[in-house]
Amino acid sequence: MQKIVIIGGPPAAGKTAVISQLIRLLKSDGKSVAVCKIDCLQTRDDESYRMLGVPAIAGLSRDICPDHFLAANLEEIAAWGIRKAAEILIIETAGLCHRCAPATKKTIAVCVLDCVSSIRVPDKIGPVLTDCDIAVITKGDMVSQAETEVFWQSVSALNSRAEIVEVNGVTGSGVQYLKRFIDEIDAAHSIVGDELRSDMPSAICSYCIGERRIGNMYQQGVVTKMEIPT
Amino acid sequence: MTFKSITILGGVDKDGKDENIRALTIERGEIYSVIGFTGSGKSRLIRDIEQLADRDTVTKRQILIDGKTPDYSMRRDPSKKIVAHLTQNMNYIMDLQCGDFLRLRAECRKMTDAKKNAEQILETANKLCGEPIADYAQLTSLSGGQSRALMIADTAINTNAPIILIDEIENAGIDKKAAMDTLLGSDKIIIVVTHDPMLALSGKKRIIMRNGGMDGLLTLTEKEKEVFSKLQTLSEYSLEVQRNLRLGKTL
Structure with a gap:
């Protein structure tokens, strides 16, 4: 039975670097791993994962939110992982607005954040952090110890249930804890009958289906207006 | 946290060969310096200590x-x-x-x-730098x-951490002696990474780094103690000159 690990987080937080380090460690432990990358417009990450000696595929969501795209393809991706005899199937998702969590109840959800970005980032992203099982903090070597601790605290305040681990994507230090937590979580289930952990934002307005013109008369479907003071 | 010592068990250098020092125990109250050419693995050594590396x-x-192997909570919980x-x-x-x-x-x-606590830190910091830092100043500015x-x-203040690791204190033009005095505590383990000869001689022992590994361990000699006080005199002279120049005086 395979374990599925879904890894999300803001762009350039170091998801691919952390996953590459995790793959090396899992492989040296004799585990069979497969990786699927979900991106928006283009990616070469599947190639770099294959260079690490693991089967890898990539899916491009193009005009669709990558998290919605992942949810729509999860069953097929899981079946591919089983065909590849993967004990651990890692799915990396680019995410878009980070308002959703692609995580499901039966998979392990990991959120990667870098402490170089902004102390306000944890507040800005939604369920991808607040619903995750493991939060990974990267780039700790680029800031002072005090800043890492303050960042840690703000992550922990938003999701006290998650294990938090500091990983250096370049040297790989700390990745052993990520692996340990993945090992500890009992998640070797079939994806059949799985459910998302939280609702995804609805995206069914005129602009979702190709409308370009600005103005009320062109808007149909779910349209939400701001409250703007007169 | 009460403990008496930390021990570094040797690993490998950049070529994957065993480093020379296989075990090194540092007791509380001791000051060690770490010295070696740039890229020799000094910062990596103290990162290992900070992370309480576990062959990982x-x-x-x-x-x-x-x-003994420390508990994992000591590695992760900031408190x-x-x-x-x-x-x-x-x-x-x-x-x-x-x-x-x-x-x-x-x-x-x-x-x-x-x-x-925050007030106390600002006050101490302001003793070390020329232009004072305001409570409302942006950190990044x-x-x-x-x-x-x-x-x-x-x-120095915000931690009651018994181990203090210092990487290149002499950066950024602040008074290194005043800075060191702020950091030193009698019951602490202090490890100073430095290129500065005076600071390198401020510890009783020094670890020599080469090619990523701990290559040697030297103890301060009597002769070196004399050199240390000469360097201290020189440093005080240099600081005096710097102060006068900053004040706009001619020498």
Whole structure:
């Protein structure tokens, strides 16, 4: 039975670097791993994962939110992982607005954040952090110890249930804890009958289906207006 | 956290060969310096100590506390960390005001009076730098010297960490002796990474780094103690000249 690990987080937080380090460690432990990358417009990450000696595929969501795209393809991706005899199937998702969590109840959800970005980032992203099982903090070597601790605290305040681990994507230090937590979580289930952990934002307005013109008369479907003071 | 010593068990150098020093125990109250050419693995060594490495870093070193493997919670929970690390960083990148940052930081370390603690750190930092830092200043707008002074004051005061790691204190034009005096504590383990000869001789022992590995361990000789006081005199003279120049005087 395979374990599925879904890894999300803001762009350039170091998801691919952390996953590459995790793959090396899992492989040296004799585990069979497969990786699927979900991106928006283009990616070469599947190639770099294959260079690490693991089967890898990539899916491009193009005009669709990558998290919605992942949810729509999860069953097929899981079946591919089983065909590849993967004990651990890692799915990396680019995410878009980070308002959703692609995580499901039966998979392990990991959120990667870098402490170089902004102390306000944890507040800005939604369920991808607040619903995750493991939060990974990267780039700790680029800031002072005090800043890492303050960042840690703000992550922990938003999701006290998650294990938090500091990983250096370049040297790989700390990745052993990520692996340990993945090992500890009992998640070797079939994806059949799985459910998302939280609702995804609805995206069914005129602009979702190709409308370009600005103005009320062109808007149909779910349209939400701001409250703007007169 | 009460303990008597830490032990570094040797790992491998950059070529994957065993480093010369296989085991090194440092007792509380001792000052060690770490010296070697740039790229020789000095910062990596103190990162290993900070992370309480468990044969799981690239160097494969292991750190023991009182001869035993430390509990994982000491590695992750900021309030249980026993190592304060003054890194080489010269600037803050976090978008907060100094005062807010210091109060948050005090909360992480579970300090009882966060407000008072923050005031105390600012006061100490302001003794180290020329232009004072205001409570409302943005962290990111501080000068290199101000940032450094704040990091030093934070390391010295905001932690009751028994182990203090210092990476290149002489950066950013602040008074290195005043900075060291702020950091030193009689019952602490102090490890100083440096290129500065005076600081290198300020420890009773020094670790020589080469090619990523701990290559040698030397004890301060009588002759070196004499050299140390000569360097100290020179340094005081140099500081005096610097002060006068900064004040706009002619020499």
